[in-house]
Amino acid sequence: xxxxxxxxxxxxxxxxxxxxxxxxxxxxxxxxxxxxxxxxxxxxxxxxxxxxxxxxxxxxxxxxxxxxxxxxxxxxxxxxxxxxxxxxxxxxxxxxxxxxxxxxxxxxxxxxxxxxxxxxxxxxxxxxxxxxxxxxxxxxxxxxxxxxxxxxxxxxxxx
Amino acid sequence: xxxxxxxxxxxxxxxxxxxxxxxxxxxxxxxxxxxxxxxxxxxxxxxxxxxxxxxxxxxxxxxxxxxxxxxxxxxxxxxxxxxxxxxxxxxxxxxxxxxxxxxxxxxxxxxxxxxxxxxxxxxxxxxxxxxxxxxxxxxxxxxxxxxxxxxxxxxxxxxxxxxxxxxxxxxxxxxxxxxxxxxxxxxxxxxxxxxxxxxxxxxxxxxxxxxxxxxxxxxxxxxxxxxxxxxxxxxxxxxxxxxxxxxxxxxxxxxxxxxxxxxxxxxxxxxxxxxxxxxxxxxxxxxxxxxxxxxxxxxxxxxxxxxxxxxxxxxxxxxxxxxxxxxxxxxxxxxxxxxxxxxxxxxxxxxxxxxxxxxxxxxxxxxxxxxxxxxxxxxxxxxxxxxxxxxxxxxxxxxxxxxxxxxxxxxxxxxxxxxxxxxxxxxxxxxxxxxxxxxxxxxxxxxxxxxxxxxxxxxxxxxxxxxxxxxxxxxxxxxxxxxxxxxxxxxxxxxxxxxxxxxxxxxxxxxxxxxxxxxxxxxxxxxxxxxxxxxxxxxxxxxxxxxxxxxxxxxxxxxxxxxxx
Ligand SMILES: Cc1cc2nc3c(=O)[nH]c(=O)nc-3n(C[C@H](O)[C@H](O)[C@H](O)COP(=O)(O)OP(=O)(O)OC[C@H]3O[C@@H](n4cnc5c(N)ncnc54)[C@H](O)[C@@H]3O)c2cc1C
Ligand SMILES: Cc1ncc(C[n+]2csc(CCOP(=O)(O)OP(=O)(O)O)c2C)c(N)n1
Ligand SMILES: [Mg+2]
Numbered sequence: 034x035x036x037x038x039x040x041x042x043x044x045x046x047x048x049x050x051x052x053x054x055x056x057x058x059x060x061x062x063x064x065x066x067x068x069x070x071x072x073x074x075x076x077x078x079x080x081x082x083x084x085x086x087x088x089x090x091x092x093x094x095x096x097x098x099x100x101x102x103x104x105x106x107x108x109x110x111x112x113x114x115x116x117x118x119x120x121x122x123x124x125x126x127x128x129x130x131x132x133x134x135x136x137x138x139x140x141x142x143x144x145x146x147x148x149x150x151x152x153x154x155x156x157x158x159x160x161x162x163x164x165x166x167x168x169x170x171x172x173x174x175x176x177x178x179x180x181x182x183x184x185x186x187x188x189x190x191x192x
Numbered sequence: 193x194x195x196x197x198x199x200x201x202x203x204x205x206x207x208x209x210x211x212x213x214x215x216x217x218x219x220x221x222x223x224x225x226x227x228x229x230x231x232x233x234x235x236x237x238x239x240x241x242x243x244x245x246x247x248x249x250x251x252x253x254x255x256x257x258x259x260x261x262x263x264x265x266x267x268x269x270x271x272x273x274x275x276x277x278x279x280x281x282x283x284x285x286x287x288x289x290x291x292x293x294x295x296x297x298x299x300x301x302x303x304x305x306x307x308x309x310x311x312x313x314x315x316x317x318x319x320x321x322x323x324x325x326x327x328x329x330x331x332x333x334x335x336x337x338x339x340x341x342x343x344x345x346x347x348x349x350x351x352x353x354x355x356x357x358x359x360x361x362x363x364x365x366x367x368x369x370x371x372x373x374x375x376x377x378x379x380x381x382x383x384x385x386x387x388x389x390x391x392x393x394x395x396x397x398x399x400x401x402x403x404x405x406x407x408x409x410x411x412x413x414x415x416x417x418x419x420x421x422x423x424x425x426x427x428x429x430x431x432x433x434x435x436x437x438x439x440x441x442x443x444x445x446x447x448x449x450x451x452x453x454x455x456x457x458x459x460x461x462x463x464x465x466x467x468x469x470x471x472x473x474x475x476x477x478x479x480x481x482x483x484x485x486x487x488x489x490x491x492x493x494x495x496x497x498x499x500x501x502x503x504x505x506x507x508x509x510x511x512x513x514x515x516x517x518x519x520x521x522x523x524x525x526x527x528x529x530x531x532x533x534x535x536x537x538x539x540x541x542x543x544x545x546x547x548x549x550x551x552x553x554x555x556x557x558x559x560x561x562x563x564x565x566x567x568x569x570x571x572x573x574x575x576x577x578x579x580x581x582x583x584x585x586x587x588x589x590x591x592x593x594x595x596x597x598x599x600x601x602x603x604x605x606x607x608x609x610x611x612x613x614x615x616x617x618x619x620x621x622x623x624x625x626x627x628x629x630x631x632x633x634x635x636x637x638x639x640x641x642x643x644x645x646x647x648x649x650x651x652x653x654x655x656x657x658x659x660x661x662x663x664x665x666x667x668x669x670x671x672x673x674x675x676x677x678x679x680x681x682x683x684x685x686x687x688x689x690x691x692x693x694x695x696x697x698x699x700x701x702x703x704x705x706x707x708x709x710x711x712x713x714x715x716x717x718x719x720x721x722x723x724x725x726x727x728x729x730x731x732x733x734x735x736x737x738x739x740x741x742x743x744x745x746x747x748x749x750x751x752x753x754x755x756x757x
Contacts, residue, residue, distance in 0.1 A: 049373055052322065057314060064315050094500070101497035107319045107339060110373045 041070070042096050043115045043189045046085040049108040050076055057106050058085065067091060067099050071122075071186030082110060086188045088164070117192045123161045123185040124171065130154050132177040144170045155180065197326035197357040198223035201290060204333035206233045207365045210261050212252060212620050213237070214245040218265025219305060220292030223357035225263075237620065237649055240641040242269050244613035246276020247639070250285045251617030254600045255575055257410060259286045259340050260617065266292045267305030270351075271312070275607060277347050278316040282604025283431065284408055286345035288336045289317075295355040296324060309351045318346030326359035331367060338369050343376030344495040345408055376494060380511025380519060388466075388490045388507040389523040395464035395488070397535045398424050401447075404431025404603070405469015405493060409513035412596035415468060416440070418517050423529025425539050427455040429470050431603045434593035444539055445548055448476040449739045450585045453546035456737070456745040458539050459484055467491040469513045472502040473604070482744035492516045546737070546750055548589055559658045559729040560586050562709065566628060566656065567592040569713060574626040575600065575618050579611035579635030582664040585735045587630045609638030615653040616646055626654065626717060633659040633683050636724075643696035646722035654716045657689055657726045660733070668734045672749075693724035700724045 048054045055074060062069050070088040077084050089099060096114060103112045128137055134148070137158060141147050144167070146160030160170055164187045171182060195203065201224050205213065212235045217225040228236050239245040242264045249260030260280075264273050270291045280287045294303040310322045319339050321332045329352070336348040392398050406415050412435045419426050419442050427447040428435055436443040445452035447459050459465070465487050470476070477483040480502060491498075491505035492513060499508045509516055550560040563586050566574070576591055577600040578584040584601055593599055600618055602610040611629040619627035636657050646653050660667075663681040670678050690700030699721055701712035709727060716723040737748040 052324075053310065053314075056311070060314050098497065098501060105495070105497050107371070107374050 039090050039092055040096070041088065041090045043118060043120060043187060044087045044089060044100060044103070045113040045115065045189060046087065046103055047077070047082050047110040048085060049110065050081050050083050051108055054083070054108050057108065058087075058103065061102055061106065062089075065098070065102060067095065071184070073186040073188055086186070088187050113191060115189055115191055118189045119192060120163055120187050120189040121161055122164045122167050122187045123159065124167050125183045126158045126160075126171075126174065126179045127155050127181040128158065128177055128179055130156060137174070137177055140170070140174060193363055194360055195363045196223065196227075197323075197329055197352060197359050197361070198227045200326065200329045200361075200363050201333065201352070201357070202227045202231055202233075203363055204330065204365055205261065208259070208337050210234050210259075213261040213263055214239055214248040214252070214617065215263030216242050216245055216265065216269060218269045218292065220266035220294055220354045221263060221269070221357075222292075223354065224290070224292070236263075237616070237645065239613060239616075239645045241639065242272035243275050243609065244616075244639050244642050244645065246273045246287070246289060247279065247607075247610050247613035248617035248620070249287050249289070250276065250280050250283075250610075251577060251600050251614030252621045253285050253287060253617075254614075255597055255618040256621035257597065258621075259288055259337055262287065262289045264289070264291045265305070266294055266309065267307050270307060270309045274312060274316065277313055277349060279602050279605040279607045279610060280347040281316045281318065283602065284345050284404065285347065286340040287347040288333075288340050288350065289347060290350045290352065292357070293322070293351045293353040296353045297355070299353065310349065313349040316347075317349045318344075320349040320351070322351045323356055324353070326356050326361040329356070329361075330363055330365050334365060334367060334369055335371065338371075339374065343374075343378075344498075377496075377510045378494065378512040378515055380492070380509050380516035382519065384507060384509050385516060385519045386523060388509060389520060389526050391464060391488060391490065391507060392422070392424070392466065393526045393528070396531070397462050398464040398466055398532070399458055399462035400424055400426035401459070401465050401467045401470050402426055402428045402432040402435045403468060403470020404429060406432055406435050406513050407596045409469060409494075410596070411514035411517055414514055414517045414521065418521055418524065421521065421524040421529070422527045423532050423536070424466070425458060425532070425536055427451070427459060429473070429476055430588050430601070432470065433588055433599040434596045437594045438592040442536075444543070446588055447745070448473075449478070449741070450589065450735050450737065451739075452543070452548040452589070453737055453748060453750065454539055454542035456739065456748060457542045460744075460746040461538070462487045465489045467493070467505075468517070469493060471498045477502065478739045478743050478745045482746070549751065550733075551751070554730040556728055556730045557704070557706065557709065559583060559660070559727075559733055560590050561706070562656065562658060562727050562729065563587050563590040563630065565706070565709060566713065569710070570626055570628065570717075572598075574598075574628045575622060577601065577611045577615035577618055577627065577629045579629070579631040580606045580608045580665075581632045581635060582660070582668065582733070582735050583630050583632045583658040585665075586658075608635040611635060612639050612642045612653065612655060613645075615655070616642060616649070616651050619651040619653055620649070627651070629653055629655045631655050631657050632664060633657055633661060633686060634663045636689075637687075640692065643693060643698050643722060647697040650721075652720045652722050654713070654723045654725065657724060658729050659686075659689070659726050660729050660731045661686065662731060664733075665735070671732070671734070672738075673740070689724045689726040693722070696722075698722040698724065701726065703727045
């Protein structure tokens with residue numbers, strides 16, 4: 034039986050590097066009412082393809098339709114809907130220089146990160162970890178008054 | 193050879209074996225039109241609106257089975273054509289639509305007649321291209337034809353900037369298409385087909401659910417054989433009309449919102465749905481949770497995304513209908529046709545209980561009579577196009593279809609204004625057949641300018657206007673579901689349809705009686721020029737049976753006594 038519970042899913046899409054391929058993908062999501070939580074894209078080295086990692090959510094039926102509809106697009110080579118995967122996301126955070134730097138530095142280290150830039154009034158820290166852990170990190174560092182946060186969106190590889 | 197982009201378009205069309213294209217010129221596409229002027233390998237039909245060009249190309253494609261081609265200019269030329277693209281997309285019709293675009297150097301500058309055409313067509317085409325270099329043109333055009341016709345067919349749009357049509361490059365069309373990312377699966381999994389046949393052999397009340405994919409696949413005659421060998425009754429979708437001949441004992445009728453009682457009851461009682469190239473459209477299924485509730489589902493479709501989209505398939509088979517049905521035929525010995533005798537007679541009983549019929553109880557002619565009468569008089573010798581509305585449903589219900597590609601109608605998008613230009617394309621593709629367009633007093637005014645095209649091109653389409661002085665289909669819903677508040681659907685004010693046709697050089701008839709109708713049709717067929725036959729029909733007739741939107745198939749409103757005026 035098909036369940037209608039909405040689940041988070043990571044889908045990787047290998048596409049031909051060509052004009053407007055990204056709009057084809059995003060148009061498909063908006064046109065058919067699917068969610069995009071995050072989307073990352075970069076060329077695959079030494080090939081004419083790019084890899085997109087899309088974090089989405091939907092019922093099993095919707096996820097199945099998403100993968101099929103993606104596959105139907107002409108420039109799409111492959112669609113992987115990941116079950117067992119390694120997922121990472123990066124975040125950059127700007128803190129006021131007045132905050133406790135050694136606390137921040139220790140926290141970052143616990144999330145595969147460090148302070149990457151120190152300016153006159155602010156420092157910039159970087160962390161790279163599983164998306165859920167990034168969420169966690171961002172919750173914890175609230176008390177250090179982050180001025181700006183940039184998340185990269187998830188990238189993933191099948192184990 | 194070194195030729196211009198515009199010449200490449202011409203050469204590619206010739207190489208693709210195109211004999212007729214439809215279009216309308218303008219600034220951005222003038223280089224191509226200049227080359228059309230210089231050639232005589234194919235015929236160009238000048239419609240009087242770009243929407244009509246695309247519908248005509250659709251009619252041409254549906255009647256002939258070939259790819260339809262339309263040529264238009266940038267900006268308003270293109271936007272006029274969008275409805276046609278959307279229509280072809282919904283009904284899986286293979287088209288290549290080529291539009292002009294402003295020169296590359298002006299793209300993005302809000303130039304005169306610039307519109308982001310590929311941005312607009314992306315969501316209503318199977319694929320599209322903006323060609324930025326004439327070097328790419330041979331490949332793009334070849335791919336366009338291949339993509340349009342293969343797999344699940346559909347429209348492909350090619351947008352060409354004006355400077356690219358002027359650019360001179362090497363033209364070589366003898367190239368192999370190598371689309372690593374597009375490989376439609378046409379074969380059908382043999383093990384899965386065998387399992388499906390075993391399931392059919394076990395079923396007690398199996399039912400063929402025949403869809404438009406059969407027509408696309410040119411598989412109607414193979415399907416007929418399979419139906420006859422297995423003795424399993426069949427229902428057709430609107431798009432599949434003509435797959436089985438109307439007088440086939442095993443054909444129940446069309447199912448769905450305006451399907452017959454027997455067809456919808458059969459679908460409700462079956463224990464195994466055998467779907468062939470049908471997409472479980474909401475007009476067919478009614479309330480999904482009640483649709484074929486106790487049945488297993490075999491679903492053969494070339495598009496994996498059609499399978500288990502709305503109704504879960506127990507036996508999904510991805511492949512071309514023709515291949516799969518041929519394999520099924522090889523296994524048809526598994527099936528004992530006698531086993532379904534009771535099932536067949538149950539269905540006969542349904543049909544006797546509530547046959548698809550109408551009452552001749554009014555002064556004015558009944559629209560259903562008109563359809564039936566054309567069937568009696570012209571039958572197999574006519575191809576039938578329609579517009580959208582009640583007349584369209586009556587045509588689907590009452591015309592005696594005898595063959596595939598006889599029925600040309602806008603199902604998925606339901607585009608008023610489709611019928612007349614489509615019937616022009618049909619006539620261009622199949623001149624040996626009479627081209628009929630059943631239309632309404634509303635629909636005909638959305639593309640009546642095509643009278644000019646038909647007169648000029650000597651394409652004698654016979655438009656039978658079932659005039660109820662209403663946007664009848666909408667009026668019917670208002671009567672039934674909006675407490676008879678007939679908001680903006682009364683078309684009491686009308687043109688003189690006879691004079692309208694005559695003004696363009698066509699002929700016209702106004703018909704009140706059966707005798708007048710017979711005479712008018714006979715005369716129109718003999719005169720062989722474009723005609724409007726306006727038939728004054730009962731105004732308040734409703735299309736019955738009817739499954740109210742969102743209702744279950746087995747809960748039909750049935751033929752009622754005549755509604756009070
Ligand atoms: C006013 C109105 C009322 C309507 N009422 C009804 C109604 O009562 N009943 C009804 O049936 N329809 C009705 N329709 C039409 C309806 O909207 C749909 O267009 C129609 O039901 C779809 O038919 P289909 O399922 O055969 O699919 P199609 O649209 O014909 O789709 C074909 C399917 O076959 C597949 N296919 C294509 N080529 C191949 C191939 N070579 N091999 C295998 N598979 C292939 C495609 O992937 C697709 O899934 C109505 C329309 C209008 C405008
Ligand atoms: C372009 C377009 N606009 C609106 C509609 C909605 N619509 C569906 S049927 C219909 C009425 C058609 O009237 P007519 O052509 O007279 O046909 P009848 O139903 O009276 O036979 C309308 C307005 C549509 N299908 N297409
Ligand atoms: Mg009307």
